[in-house]
Amino acid sequence: xxxxxxxxxxxxxxxxxxxxxxxxxxxxxxAATGSWLLRGNDDRLSVYALVxxxxxxxxxxxxxxxxxxxxxxxxxxxxxxxSVAQGANRYVHxxxxxxxxxxxxxxxxxxxxxxxYQSGRTLxxxxxxxxxxxxPKDAVTLGMPTAAVDGQGTVHVFVSxxxxxxxxxxxxxxxxxxxxxxxxxxxxxxxxxxxxxxxGLIELLAPGHRSVMRWVQTERGADLRRAQDLVPAPLxxxxxxxxTAPGTFTAYWSEQSGTGVYAQRPGEWAFPAxxxxxxxxxxxxxxxxxxxxxTVLAHQGRxxxxxxxxxxxxxxxxxxxxxxxxxTCTGTPALALDGQGRVVMAAVTADGAVLVNRQRPExxxxxxxxxxLPDD
Numbered sequence: 001x002x003x004x005x006x007x008x009x010x011x012x013x014x015x016x017x018x019x020x021x022x023x024x025x026x027x028x029x030x031a032a033t034g035s036w037l038l039r040g041n042d043d044r045l046s047v048y049a050l051v052x053x054x055x056x057x058x059x060x061x062x063x064x065x066x067x068x069x070x071x072x073x074x075x076x077x078x079x080x081x082x083s084v085a086q087g088a089n090r091y092v093h094x095x096x097x098x099x100x101x102x103x104x105x106x107x108x109x110x111x112x113x114x115x116x117y118q119s120g121r122t123l124x125x126x127x128x129x130x131x132x133x134x135x136p137k138d139a140v141t142l143g144m145p146t147a148a149v150d151g152q153g154t155v156h157v158f159v160s161x162x163x164x165x166x167x168x169x170x171x172x173x174x175x176x177x178x179x180x181x182x183x184x185x186x187x188x189x190x191x192x193x194x195x196x197x198x199x200g201l202i203e204l205l206a207p208g209h210r211s212v213m214r215w216v217q218t219e220r221g222a223d224l225r226r227a228q229d230l231v232p233a234p235l236x237x238x239x240x241x242x243x244t245a246p247g248t249f250t251a252y253w254s255e256q257s258g259t260g261v262y263a264q265r266p267g268e269w270a271f272p273a274x275x276x277x278x279x280x281x282x283x284x285x286x287x288x289x290x291x292x293x294x295t296v297l298a299h300q301g302r303x304x305x306x307x308x309x310x311x312x313x314x315x316x317x318x319x320x321x322x323x324x325x326x327x328t329c330t331g332t333p334a335l336a337l338d339g340q341g342r343v344v345m346a347a348v349t350a351d352g353a354v355l356v357n358r359q360r361p362e363x364x365x366x367x368x369x370x371x372x373l374p375d376d
Contacts, residue, residue, distance in 0.1 A: 001007060008186070010366065013311070014079075015266055016313070020288040023148045023327075026069060027046075030230055031049060031050070031329075031330060031331030031332060031333075031334070031347075031348040032048050032049060032050055032082040032084045032331075033081070033082070033084075033107045033144055033146065033191060033281070033331075033332070034083045034084045034085050034146060034147070035085070035086060035283075035334060035336070036048045036049065036082075036158070036346070037334035037335065037336040037344065037345075037346045037356075038084065038086050038092055038336060039090070039091075039336055039337065039338065039339065040059075040090055040092070040118065040119030040120075041089070041090040041091075041118060041119065042063075042118070042119050043063045043120045043338075043339030044059055044060040044061075044062070044063055044339065044342070045059070045060045045131070045338055045339075045344060046058065046059045046060070046092070046119055046120075046194070047068075047070075047334075047335060047346055047354060047356070047373065048082070048084050048092075048094070049082075049241065049354060050079060050081065050082040050096075050115060051071075051073065051142060053075055053076070053097075054073050054074050054075040054076040054077070055070060055073070055074045055076060055079075055082060055094065055123075056070065056071040056072065056073055056074075056076065057070055057072045058070035058071055058072075058335040058354070058374070059072075059119055059120045059375045060338075063156075063338070063340065064339045064340040064342065065157065065335040066356075066358060066371065067200045067367060068356075068373050068374065070373070070374065071373070071375065071376075074122070074123045074367070075115075076096055076098070076112055076117075076126050076134065076295050076310060077098075077140065078098040078099050078100050079096040079097065079098055079112070079287045080097050080098070080099050081096065081097040082094065082095070082096050082097075083095040083096075083144060083145050083146050083147060083233070085146070085147040085148060085149060085155075086149070086196075087149030087153060087155075088149070088151065088153075088200070089153065090198075091115055091116065091117050091149075091220055091256060092115065092116040093113070093115050093147055093149065093155055094112075094113065094114045094115070094123065095111060095112070095113055095129075095145040095146075095147055095157060096110060096111065096112040096113075096117070096126075097109065097112075097142065097143075097144055097145065097241055098110055098111070098112050098128075106136050106137070106140055107140060108139075109131055109139050109140050109158065110128050110129070110130055110131045110142075111128065111129040111130065111131065111142070111145055111157070112126045112128055112129070113126065113127055113129050113157070114127070120366065121251045129177060130180075130324075131171055132159065132161070132170045132180035132182075132367075133161055133162075133163060137162075138161055138162050138163050139161075140161060141162030141163075143159055143160045143161055143162040143188065143192075143194075143226040144159070144191055145157055145158065145159040145189070145192075145355060146158050146191065146192040146193060146194045147194065147197050148194035148196045148202045148204075149196055150200050150201065150202050150217065150220065150221075150316065151168050151199065151200015151220050152200065152220055152221060153194065154171055154172070154173070154221075155170060155171040156168060156169075156170045156194065156202055156224075157169045158183075158192050158194055158204055159192070160192060160206065161191075161248065162187035164185070164186060164187040164188065165182060165183060165184045165186070165187075165188070166182075166183040166184070166185050166188065166192065166204070166206050166213075166215070167181070167182055167183065167328065168180070168181045168182075168183050168224070168234045169181070173327035178339045181294065183204075183208060183215060183224060183226075184226075185208075185213045185215075185226065187208060187209060187210075188206045188207065188208060188213075188214065188235075189207050189208055189209050189231065189234075189237070189282075190207050190235070190236030190237025191207070191236075191237035191238040191239075192205065192206050192239075192282060193205040193206075193240050193241055193281060194206065194241070195241040195242075195243070195249065197243045197245040197246075197247050197248070197249060197314045198243060198246055198247065199246070200220055201216070201217040201219070201220065201247070202216075202217045202224065202291050203215070203216050203217070203241055203249050204216075204224060205230075205239035205240075205241070205251055205253070206230070207231075207234040207235070207238060207253065208234075208237055208238050209233070209235055210231075210233050210235060211228055211229035211230060211231045211232075211234070212229060212230035212231075212234050212239050212253055213226070213253070214226070214227045214228065214229060214230060215227060220371050221279065224306055228249055230253070230270060231263050232255050232256065232257075232262065232270065233255070234253040234254060234255065234256060235254040235255070235256055235277070235279060236255070236279070237280060237331060238253045238254035238278065238279070238280065238281055238282070238342070239251065239252070239253045239281060240252045240253070240282040240283070240284050240297075240337075241284065242284035242285070243286075243311050243316055244286070244287065244295065245265075245314065246320050248265060248266065250265050250295075250314075250338070251263065251264050251265075252273070252276040252282050252284065252297065252317070253263045253282075254279075254282075254299075255272075257304060258276075260272055260273065260274050260275045260276060260277070261273045261274065261275040261297070261309070261320070262309045263316040271316065271317040272319075273297075273309070273311070273316040273317075273320050274309070274319045274320055275299070275301075275307065275309055275318060275320060275322050276299075276301055276302050276307070276322075277299045277300070277301060277302070277337060278299070278300045278301055278302045278304065278305070279300070280299060280300050280302075280331060280332045281299070281332050282297050282298065282299045282332065283297065283298040283299070283332055283333055283334050283335040284297055285297075285298070285333070285335040285337065285343065286313055287337060287341075287343050287365075288341070289310070289343075289364060289365055290364065291311060293311070293312065293313045294310055294311065294312055294313055294365075295311055295312070295313045295314075295320075296308065296309070296317065296335055296343060296365065296370055297309040297310075297320065297336075298308050298335050298345060299333070300330075300331065300332060300333070302325060303324075304328045304329070304350075305325060305326055305327055305328050305329065306323050306324075306325045306328075306329040306345070306347045307320070307322060307323070307325065308323045308325060308326050308333075308345065308365070308367075309321065309322045310324075310364075310365050311321075325345075325347075325367075327349065327355060327370060328349060328350050329347040329348060329349060329350075330348045330349065330350055331348055333345055333346060333347040334346040334347075338358065342358055342359040343358070343359040343365060343367070344356060344357070344359070345358075345367060346360050347370075352375075353372050353373075353375065354372070354373040354375075355370040355372055355373070356370065356371050356373060357369065357370045357371065
């Protein structure tokens with residue numbers, strides 16, 4: 001028997017309900033990191049966000065419909081952050097940083113992992129990936145994880161902490177998880193960024209205090225090796241990757257002294273691409289606009305609003321065309337192509353709402369009015 005003030009989770013719908021079975025609103029905590037607006041294997045989009053007690057998901061009712069079901073709640077107590085990644089098979093991988101407190105002592109911190117195989121279906125069970133740091137004082141400094149899935153379907157989880165450097169744990173071909181491995185490197189200032197290219201090779205960026213540290217995978221299944229750092233110095237956590245040619249990533253980051261976004265490809269000098277970003281990473285996307293291959297970036301601007309930038313792919317040195325959406329957001333906006341090839345943008349507002357807009361059938365990149373996703 002539950003008291004009348006209790007809440008429960010309906011395990012079939014994974015929706016929070018009161019004792020009479022009525023849906024209850026759950027407070028949204030923050031936008032996830034990584035690509036939290038994703039197209040599934042049936043070409044429907046889903047949105048994922050961190051909420052009190054777990055993860056919320058909204059799913060399109062049909063391909064490109066602009067109508068959404070949800071939110072569905074996937075319970076996971078103690079999450080202080082959520083990172084989302086997707087492989088070539090479009091499975092969605094979830095990584096959460098969890099704190100568990102008992103009394104007033106140092107909290108126990110670990111990483112949780114789960115996977116969703118199909119759009120609109122439930123997640124697999126959450127499992128702990130542990131913590132690479134054994135000393136309790138180091139363990140509590142564990143940062144936000146990021147993940148990438150290589151061409152063999154192997155999940156690579158990266159995280160940093162107080163001792164410095166980057167730690168890697170990856171899933172073996174048998175499905176078991178290998179032990180943590182130290183990739184070393186200097187002290188990390190903010191979030192990591194990882195991605196796999198169309199060849200199936202992974203690249204990792206870690207903003208440091210004087211440069212962006214970089215690791216690359218040169219062949220499938222190989223260990224990542226340290227590559228040349230990127231300069232100028234980045235804002236903490238501002239790095240992002242986008243494949244702009246077959247097998248080639250362009251790195252993007254915000255320059256530390258406030259001169260805007262920089263871009264760099266292997267074998268080239270870094271060049272300014274304009275913009276006035278605030279703190280945090282950039283969402284990246286390639287899209288065909290008016291018949292041209294274009295790069296689209298989005299970030300939280302200095303005034304706290306969601307800002308969108310567009311240029312021809314590979315032509316960042318000429319600067320991006322930046323537009324302020326005017327919508328105040330929390331964290332980094334998300335970008336994706338829907339099942340009809342249209343650009344879709346999502347943002348989490350300061351009051352916890354999730355807003356989505358979509359490319360209109362007009363020249364350039366004209367977006368529709370924002371739609372608010374249901375919150376109960």
